Amino acid sequence: MLNKEIRKHFPILDQEINGHPLVYLDSAATSQKPQQVIDALSNYYSLDNSNVHRGVHTLGNRATEGYENARDKVRAFINAKSTEEVIFMRGTTTALNMVAQSYGRANVGEGDEIVITYMEHHSNIIPWQQLAKEKGAVLKYVNLEEDGTLSxxxxxxxxxxxxxxxxxxxxxxxxxxxxxxxxxxxxxxxHGAVMVVDGAQAAPHLKIDVQLLDCDFLAFSGHKMCGPTGIGVLYGKKELLNNMEPVEFGGEMIDFVGLYDSTWKELPWKFEGGTPIIAGAIGLGAAIDFLEEIGMDNIERHEHELAGYAMKRMSEIEGLSIYGPLDPGKRAGMVTFNLNDVHPHDVATVLDMHGIAVRAGHHCAQPLMKWLEVSSTARASFYIYNTEEDVDRLVDGLRIAKEYFNDVY
Known part of the structure; x- marks a missing residue:
């Protein structure tokens, strides 16, 4: 397990909710931010606030340096060959849509196939649905094994x-x-197909090496990995990105504009139209520094151990169903569950009254909910600042919820 001192880096955790110390178990939705990320954002706005690339004054140069340094940190974090392969975007959703609209429109035709799985987030379903409809292509799904894994x-x-x-x-x-x-x-x-990876839930929790994976595109968000909201990354192989057209046009991404035709900047800037997400990128760079100091291998190990402990403790509660692989080594640090016939929103409300934050609903995965034969679930997701004591608080809260709704029903 990671050192409990890590919690002290996250000021939001030092508070009470409804008279109880906060236990934050919703990091799969968004993670909390360490002080050094908050400071990086504050310092940019306090000291360096300026637009990038265009100016020659000192503030503009400092802002540009911070922005492009963040790009190089991302490159190293995922082991991309070049910063040309790192495109800053608003998040995973925007990145996946960009691949569908740019690469997909140019390379998918009538009768061609797009393959996804039943477990995908809506952000990795709807762009392909729309592309398939537009092009007359066939959207195909890989079914899951009984334990929620892929064969x-x-x-x-x-x-x-x-x-x-x-x-x-x-x-x-x-x-x-x-x-x-x-x-x-x-x-x-x-089979000559390109591989697109939704890395939103992977980038915060395990070491990613795009050269080892050999994937063609990878999308992930900063806000799930201790960074700010509104910043994400699209990685793409240089040869593919060079042959793709932008889908947003305007300032910053242009080389030359004539009356009737224009040309684009080289990679990566041709995909970053308008004023870029400067503060967000700098904050993401600070988040990467923070995670690298801890070590991604250490983070992954901590979460496997915590998920294993959570499943063991939660299995002690009669009538509680856990979804997904039961082997902690096959899953990231989250446990999705239902408690008897109690609606997940009711469970989450009782937990919140005791200072415990979990997520409840369909988690932007309605096809998966249908596959699981449920309308919604509750989810406890862990990160570097969570401890076994947090899990114990969760289990105590679930016992209270169970007793309460047993009396009600």
Whole structure:
């Protein structure tokens, strides 16, 4: 387990909710921010606030240096070959939409196939639905195993020579399943398809090496990995990005503008139209520094241990169902569950009254809810600042909720 001193870096955790010390178990939705990220944002706005790339004055140079330094930190964090392959975007959703609208529109035609799975977040379903409708393509789904994992055999059955795009989440935001992306990428490439990875739930929790995975695109968000909201990353292989057209046009991304035609800047700036997300990028760079100081391997180990402890403790509660792999080694640090016939929103409300924050609903994964044969679930998601004591508080809160609704019903 990580040192409990890590909690002291997160000022928001030092408060009471409804008269109880806060236990924050909703990091899969958004993580809390350490003081050094808050300070990085404050320092930019207090000392360096200026637009980037365009100016020659000192503030503009300092802002540009901070912005581009953050890009290089991202490059190193995911082991991209070049900063040209790192595009700053608003988040995972925007990045996935950009791939669908730019690469997808140019490379997918009538009768071609796009392959995803039943566990995908809506952000990795709807862009492909829209592309398939526009192009007359076929959207295909890989079914899941009973424990919510993916079988490579089923992946091979679904991907064919007509498949142009395979887009799969690295880690499920509901089941916690960690998918074999490297092996799936090999299968996709053997059929000439490109591999798109939704890394929103992976980037905060485990070390990502895009060269080792050999994926063609990777999307992730800063706000789930201790960074600010409104900043995310699209990684793409340089040769693919060079052949793609921007989908947003305007200032910053242009090289030359004539009356009737224009040309674009080189990578990565041709995809960053308008004033970029300067403060967000600088904050993301500070978040990466913070995570690297802890060590991604240490973070992954901590979460596996905490998820294992949570599943063990939660399994002691009669009538509580846990979804996803029961092997903590196959899942990230979250436990999604339902308590008897109690609606997850009611469970979450009782927990909140005791200072415990969990998520309840369909988690932007309605096809998966249908596959699980439930309308919604509750989810406790852990991060570097959570401890076994937090899990114990959760279990105590669930026992209180169970007793309360047993009396009510």
């Amino acid at each position: 490579l055999e089923k992946v091979r059955e679904v991907i064919t020579e007509r498949t142009k795009i395979v887009s799969i989440m690295y880690v499920s935001n509901v089941l916690g399943t960690m998918n074999p992306i490297k092996e799936i990428t090999e299968i996709a490439h053997s």
